[in-house]
Amino acid sequence: MLQKKKSKLLKRLRSGLSKSRTNLSYQIKNVFQREKITDEVWDDLEAILIGADIGMDATLAIVDDLKKQIKTEHIFDPGELKEFLKKELIKELNTCPNKINPSNLGDISIILMVGVNGTGKTTSIGKLAAQLRGEGKSVTLVAADTFRAAAIEQLQKWAERSGSNFIKHQRGADAAAVVFDAIQSLRAKGSGVNIVDTAGRLHTYVNLMEELKKIKRVTLREADGIPVLTLLVIDATTGQNGIVQAKAFHEALGLDGLILTKLDGTAKGGIAIAIQQQLGVPITMIGFGEEIDDMGPFKAEDFVEALLD
């Protein structure tokens, strides 16, 4: 089953790319097929990295580093340069190890899903729930987005699809109260995973971030030792604002990991590299579609492959 999932992921990532033979992917081939490493090669490499949303800071750091390294490594061929760059990026991405993540959860735990509007929190919860159910865990989806129209109904559908339990209050109810109830019931059961859906919010709203802090406070207090994972959901199409977002959520809540969604499109999700570099928060999972099994663990090799392919 895992094998099947992985091949589906690569297929998805590739098919996205092949359908969009844009100038960009054409250009990438060109760069690494040149004869010599010229200034032009460096310029184009820069363009590739920027085009993947890695951002100026990270791009310049990578290119500078590469320029130094190829001297000591005696690399003269753009093809070799590509392999070297891949290796470096993978190494870099792997320096941020996943401590606990959704694939090695204990018997009892709580996951808080947070992020700006429309990134894919609710959908990712549904997919994650299905995976955990597949591992035989008891899963409860907690409808703490009491704000958005039909957010509760949406999560309920995912609970049905994934065979999870479901806890909700009325629309407009206090989100922390739903979380509170759900933890009491988890403790009574003694095992299982609560996955908490929170309303999408832009990090610039002080009051909404305070509400989220309160949810986390209540969770930690009531969890009383039960592991709590806070995951930020980032849309792969996001540009440089992703860093600001991640910083704000990290400062407010302390993040344990990132879920990078919508990698089935043509966006490369390079912003996640910048976030991981700057905040030291690992990318734990990726989403690549709207179906229930369109999610997998983050693999640096596959990600970098897709980024430079």
Add this chain to the structure above:
Amino acid sequence: MFQSLSDRLQNIFSKLKGHGKLSPSDVDEAMREIRLALLEADVNFKVVKNFVNKIKERAVGAEVLESLTPSQQVIKIVNEEMTALLGSTESKLLYASQPPTVVMLVGLQGSGKTTATAKLAHLARNQGKHPLLIAADIYRPAAIDQLIALGEENNLPVYHMDEKPEKIVETGLKEATKRALDVVIVDTAGRLHIDENMMDELVRLKKLARPHQILLVVDSMTGQDAVNLAKSFQDKLDFDGIILTKLDGDARGGAALSIREVTGRPIKFISLGEKINSLEVFHPDRMASRILGMGDVLTLIEKAQAASDSQQAEELERKIRKSEFTFEDFLSQMRQLKKMGPISQIIKMLPGMPSASGMKNLNVSDKDMVRIEAIIESMTPEERIKPAIIKGSRRERIAKGSGTSVRDVNQLLAQFNQTKKMMKKMLGMSKKMGRKGTFPF
């Protein structure tokens, strides 16, 4: 990280003494900074390249205006070009001569279509129209419930049925005619531009609904990929305009420029929140300054230019210097600021503001402005000129007169004194830096 472009340019040109023509080497250095700023704002790198070349052509040899510094001159050129590129006219919702006017919203997943459907209907209703919403997203869990809920909350009729999107739209349109509803807004499912089956569905919907307007809904946080998605949607659907969403955040929104450049389609509306009334007409000039991250430095440059000849500015400067700045001046300044738009948005446009941390300390809302105005209006002319005389009983009277509390009045007085001090300090600074006539902001 986001050192503002105006600061950077200021650095470059600080070496340049006096005025005269901009030399190629000055311009080259400035262009590097502009390129960086645009990339950080998520403008697509190819679009940046074209744009910078265009600016360069115009800037080399340009005369620096007497009232501007060289860096302000370059910013002015950049801003003019960008505003022109973003579209120099404001677009309104156009209604068909033969009702119903049909509008179809399309776009990637989660960009804000469903919310925008309700907002657009709300806008149309405020213009005296009778809208119908059609729920044609049968894929996303509870998408129809979402539109129904939005309809109920806001008293907007929603058409839905358990059928294929084609059938839903077809019957929905008949329903609109039957009920004499004159504006129809179709909410479609989010989809990837490379999903051929789903894109074909939109082509079929376009064919049978013959919408007067197809609007592409784009998240303002979108990065470099904006060009790919916009081009694909254009190739398939030839959409008419763009709605840019989530601009209530602090994304610089360079995607707007990228999309304009590759599709030539106008940005019609911007969305600034989750509430029903948060859809606004797009202003190219405001967007340009936001992308450049210089906020209304630009407006201030313009105003400074206009005001530098006028006595008003000199008078104000003199007053600040002599600490004669009064509540009258405060009020007139505030009213001028208000003309520029909602205060919360203006604050975001000010340089250095587009950072989450900066926003935390600033809690000025339009409501606050109304309150402040009421308080000042309840002061006697003498009190306005000599705030020092506003003591105990006067404070109580003013609070009563303005429907506020003594605490509010105290707060304003404290704020006023602080502002006065700050203005004086800033005036001193701008004098030292050799700028003349600029506003003390």
